[in-house]
Amino acid sequence: MTIENTNVSRRTLVKGAAWSLPVVAVAAATPLAAASTGTASAQWTQANTQLLTLGLLDNSGTVSASVLPSAPTQFRITNGATELPNVTAVFTAALSTAGLNITVPVGTTKLRGFAPSAVAGGTRVGNITITDREIASVALLGTTYAQDTAATYSLGTIAPNAALDFDTTWGATGREGLNISLGVATSVTVVVSLQSNGVEFAQLSGSNINMLANAGVL
Helix, strand or coil, rough: CEEECCCCCCCCCCCCCCCHHHHHHHHHHHHHHHHHHHEEEEEEEECCCCCEEEEECCCCEECCCCCCCCEEEEEEEECCCCCEEEEEEEEEEEECCCCECCCCCCCCCCCCEEEEECCCCEEEEEEEEEEEEEEEEEEECCCEEEEEEEEEEEEEEEEECCECCCCCCCCCCCCEECCCCCCCCEEEEEEEEEEEECCEEECCCCCCCCCCCCCCCC
């Protein structure tokens, strides 16, 4: 699996479709906007709450949790009367700093990030992007980074009045540095932008990856 590393904190998603004739673009604008606002919805429908084993995103092995984490594992798109063409799911996952207690970093430490390694019925588009975000630094001692991720999956065309479930399998990035105490609990904020022809019609949020910070995952 290809992973792209970057230190740039802002990512731009290229949206929209290229049309050969301006008059076609004008004709398509109205139904596309209507589809994005009124005919479809999405929600998380299942979550994993068992002991979790995650495959590393570079396929170099697995990492196992020693406690009970939770992660959203299935979402459903419920469509209305209008076909949704070229549907994509754009995942972002960012470690929350709430509850973390990193007081004395030693050397360079990178905590694990999380990204979907597979979406059943979907095809990954491009690379999984990993952005190193500094969350703690002490002069002459070290810096700790969170590894935030972004990944896009193509889900194809969703027919009118269809309700489709998509199972999501999570993977983890590698980590670097010392294992240090990170506090009591932490979470990874997961947001999924669901788009048709590059226009968002629904968003999944509020169901995150949660775990004890000393669970052996980070």
